[in-house]
Amino acid sequence: MNQKVDAIIIGAGVIGAATAYELSKKGYSTLSVDKLPAAGYGPTSNSCAIIRVHYSTLEGAVFAYEGYFYWKNWQDYLGARDESGAAVFHETGCMVMKTEVNGSLRRIREIADRFAIPYEEWGPDEVLERLPIYDMQRFAPPKLPADEGFCEPTGGTVEGAVFFPTAGYISDPQLATHNLQRAAEAKGAQFLFNKAVVEIPRTNGRVTGVVLDDGTRIEAGIVVNVAGPHSEPINRMAGAVGDMNIHTRALRQEVTHVPSPEGFQFEGAGFVVSDSDVGVYCRPETGNHILIGSEDPECDVREWVDPDDYNRDFTEQWTTQAYRLAQRIPSLGIPSRMKGCVDLYDVSDDWIPIYDKSSLGGFYMAIGTSGNQFKNAPVAGAMMAALIDYCEGGGDHDRNPLQFPLRYVEASIDVGFYSRLRQINPNSSFSVIG
C-alpha cells in the first residue's frame, strides 16, 4: 500500500466504491479505507437496492433516471470483469399507488413528462389483473398496532396506480459494490479493509491525509467522506461542520421478509410497489419472498441513534410492516420466525443528499443518502469525481456551482442543488421517497 496517494475515500459502500472508480478513471491515485472486512459490508449490504425513477423533486427524478441506464448497461459501465460475477438488475418495473399523501402523483407525472420517463396509468381493475392477491380497499392513514382501527379499511378504494417500467431492483447490493471495487482496481485504485480512520490532519486550511486506528499515516491532498451513517462524526473529525447548513444523522430501519402467499409467485409475477395508503413499499425477494420496507408514515416514531450503539434486533416494527402489507394482501402469512434486516439510513435535514466540497480545502462529502441513493451510486460517483476535478482546478463551486452534464438523459445536474449551504428544500417528501 502506498503511504501517499492523490485521494483517500473514507467508506467502501456502493457510493464510496463508485467514487473510487470514477476518480481512478480520471487518473487520480486513490485509496479507499473501510473499517469493515469488504466492500459494501455496511448499510449497502442491507439496502433494498430498489431502482426507481419517481422522485418528488425534478433534480431527484432526473438523477435517478440517469442512474437507471447505468444499471441497465452495468457490465459495459464496469469494463472489468469480476470473478464473482456481475450484479443482476431485475427490471420488474415499479407501481406507485395514487393516494392523498402523494397528491395522486400529479407532480411526479409532470416531472416524468418533462424528461420523457415512461409510465402507464392503471385503474384498480388493471392492478388486480397483475396482482390478483391484492385488495384495493383504502386503509389510509397508516396506524400503529395500538391505535383503534389498525388494519381496518377506511372506506372506498384506492383510485389506481402509476406503473413505471424503467425500474426494478438489484438482488445483491454487496456484489454490485464488489463489482465497482474490481472495476476501480483495474484502473489502479487500492482498497484497505479492517482499518478505521481516526484522525484527519490538516495544515493551512487544507486536508493532508488520514491517520488509521493502527497509527498508520497516509498522505493525500484530497479526502472524501462517504462514511454513510458515520458521516457527521467524520465531518466533525475534519473540523468541517462550521459552515454547514444541512446536517446528517443516523436513523434506524427494519426491513421485513415474508413468504409470498401460497399459490402466487411474487418473485416471478410481482414488481416493486410503493403504497403510501398502507405506509410500506415492497419488492420481490429471492426464494419467492416479499421484502417489505417502511415509507415512514407520520404515526411511526423515528429512531435517531448513535451509529456505534443501537439495537440490532427486530422489534414490533417488523410485525407492523408485515401487517400493513397484509391489509393489501389478505392472504399474506406472517411467519413466527422473523427474517429481514436492521440497519441505518444516513439522513440529512431535508432527506436530500449532500454531494459537495467543504470549508476545508481538499475535503469533500457524498453523504446524507437518506435511504434512497443506492440507485444513484454510479452517477453520484461520476458527479463527485467531476466536482473534485472542478474544485481542485480552481473552480469556486460555492459561488459558481458545477453543472454536471449527464451521459444518457439530455440534461445537466446543477450540483449546487446538493450543497451543504442550501436552505432546507420544501419540495422534498421528507421521507425515504426523496
Ligand SMILES: Cc1cc2nc3c(=O)[nH]c(=O)nc-3n(C[C@H](O)[C@H](O)[C@H](O)COP(=O)(O)OP(=O)(O)OC[C@H]3O[C@@H](n4cnc5c(N)ncnc54)[C@H](O)[C@@H]3O)c2cc1C
Ligand atoms: C435498510 C436500507 C434500505 C435501503 N433501500 C434502498 C433502496 O431500495 N434503494 C436505494 O436507492 N437506496 C436504498 N438505501 C440507501 C442506500 O443503500 C445507501 O444510500 C447507500 O448504500 C450508501 O452507500 P455509501 O457508499 O454511502 O456507504 P454505506 O453503505 O453507508 O457505508 C459507509 C461505509 O463507511 C465505513 N466507515 C464509516 N466510518 C468509517 C471510518 N471511520 N473509517 C473507515 N471506514 C468507515 C463503514 O464501515 C461503511 O462500510 C437503503 C439503505 C438501507 C440502510
